[in-house]
Amino acid sequence: MLRDSPTKRFRFDYPDMYTNWQDEQRGWTRTATLFDQSHHMTDVYFEGPDVDRLLEETGTNSFKTWAPDKAKHFVACTEEGKMIGTAVLFGLEPNRVNVVGPTATANWLQYRAEKAGYDIEVLRDERTADQPPGGRRRTFRFEIEGPHTPKILEKVNGGPLEQVRFFGMTRFSIGGRPVRALAHTMAGVPGSESMGYEIWGPVEDGKACWQALLEAGEEFGLVLGGALAYYTGGIESGYAAQPTPAIYSSPALKSYREWLPGNGYEGKLSIGGSFCSTDIEDYYVSPYEFGYGHLVKFDHDFVGRDALEELAARPRRKKVWLRWNDEDVKWIYGSSLFDGEKRAKHLETPLARYARVELDVVLSGERQIGVSTLRAYTVNVGCWLSVAFLDEDAAVDGAEVTLVWGEENGGTAKGSVERHVQTEVRATVHTKPLPQR
Known part of the structure; x- marks a missing residue:
């Protein structure tokens, strides 16, 4: 079913190109490129006294230094140590986090929160394509990449930004409007001068912040990046997208499959390429097989720990x-x-x-x-x-x-x-x- 998925080509809710994809790609190495990420990712908010416990008992990541204003590339696995998915986890306030990305990971967290008795409230902000009629996103989310990014952000902030490490969170303002940001890259090479920021704030401030960035970036050669440039940039940096969620075959996950909507992420998933198997489990991967072994830490108990401890010693x-x-x-x-x-x-x-x-x-x-x-x-x-x-x-x-x-x-x-x-x-x-x- 997944190999012959009837779903059609995905329609972007933002332009494929603003000018041409070549100049938009070149921007993140020569000047700076600004992307609108406000549409293609789902935001799911988890709030309550059991949030930290849910994360620690579900994720492979270490949470020893977890706190608000920190972020993680969160990895969730089955008991067999196979990946359900990944997402970016943002610590917003005490007992409140945001899980951003394709929905496989957030779905698993929400299911566990509801079925395992965690004291947590869940609020979903679906991507634009899945919003109900008349609905709109809660936040805007922009990405700016390239060597001139610091100059542009200092200009809109009215002063220098706090120095943060790769994948560190920070706060500043754009034209007087407060925003939050994550230092990382979806283009170029992590740690290089092309490293940029993912910036977000209330959707009501989105147009004003976008315009302020455009005006500040004009003297620095800022270009707008469309969907084609955005998705190609991640390949330069080594992004392999998402794995096949390992949820389709295990008898132990039958109740989870019944809980999931039939037309959701997992039900509409399409698999392509020359690798072909009649066994869905041949598409499952562990974090070690997906380049995320460094995100598996055995300093806590979590779903899949025993299996991953065994897999850690195997060739990968x-x-x-x-x-x-x-x-x-x-x-x-x-x-x-x-x-x-x-x-x-x-x-x-x-x-x-x-x-x-x-x-x-x-x-x-x-x-x-x-x-x-x-x-x-x-x-x-x-x-x-x-x-x-x-x-x-x-x-x-x-x-x-x-x-x-x-x-x-x-x-x-x-x-x-x-x-x-x-x-x-x-x-x-x-x-x-x-x-x-």
Whole structure:
């Protein structure tokens, strides 16, 4: 069902491009790029005396230093140590947090809060596409990236900003309106000068803050970034999106599946790519297999701890970047346009994404050594690239591998998939982000 999901191509609730995706991509390396994140993520608020206990008993993360004005990349797993999902967790006030992102993680937290007797109230602010008729978001959320970001924010704040570390939270003002922010990046390389801020505040202040940022950024070359540039930027930094929630098969999770809405995130999930199995569990991953082993801490008891302690000692795949061979990419372009029924799967430029979860087979000779996930082209690296997870012995800088592009049997029934034949793409392994041109 998930491989042949009937859902159509996702419609962005903000422009694909404001000018052109090339200049918008270049902005986060040369000047600064401003994105509107107010629409595509769901915010779920948890408030009550048992909030911290719920988080600690559900998440793999350590909560030893947890407090308001802190954030975490929260990871939730099943008892088998397989990932349900990830989300950004914001500590807002004592006993009040916000979980932001695709809804798999927030759904699991809400279910546990309701069914396990936690003293917690839950308030959902669905993404724009899922708002009820006449509804609107509670907050605006912007992202600004690039080397001129500090100058722009100092100008709208009327003075220097507090110095914060990567993934640290801070507060300042935009044209006199108070906002909160998270220091991180969805473009470029974490820790580099392109690192930016995710900024949010009451939706009533959104237009005024947006305009103030535009006016302040004009002298610094600020550009507006649309959806295509936004989603390609994360691939530069190594973002692999979300895993397949490991909730579809376990008898112990039957009540959870019955609690979930049929047309929600899990029910509408689509899986694409050349990796194909008839067993849904072959799509499940542990945090170690998804590059999040550093977010598993055994200083507390949580769902899945026993399984993860066992998995920690096993071999695991390593996250890498794949640089696709230029000549093979050129062939795919030509074949997808001119080879009729024998055409290759089209590479929609700059973001070739046609399913929520995408996994392509990666080979070394005839041996499968891993899977590749999101793929894109950016002008900053000047090539097609993807984020992949490879067996440790294959995750070697400069190693030549082969990626299988396209789906089996002419393609699945997803509305976003045209009829095509599978082909192979040569690629080079990089264990660090690709250098900029």
